[in-house]
Amino acid sequence: MKEFDCADVVPGCGAGFRAPTVAELLAHGRVHAAHAHGKAEADMPTVDVAVTAAIRDAG
Ligand SMILES: [Zn+2]
Structure with missing residues (x-):
């Protein structure tokens, strides 16, 4: 599972x-x-780059 917190991109x-x-x-x-x-x-495309950078493994 992967997770993404938008706050990592948009405080x-x-x-x-x-x-x-x-x-x-x-x-x-x-x-x-x-x-x-x-x-x-x-x-x-910019959104994809930002989201990709912020994705973490959620186990
Ligand atoms: Zn957001």
Whole structure:
């Protein structure tokens, strides 16, 4: 299982996600970035990089 806390990228954000694979976690991150942080489709490559850097193994 992988996990991602949005606060590692956006300080103060309380959102956190878990998924079995990095790919699924990136998908969650994209949806959250769009809905909660107003990211546009053009921002998604940057979002992927930031989320990937913040992903941890959740055991
Ligand atoms: Zn967030």
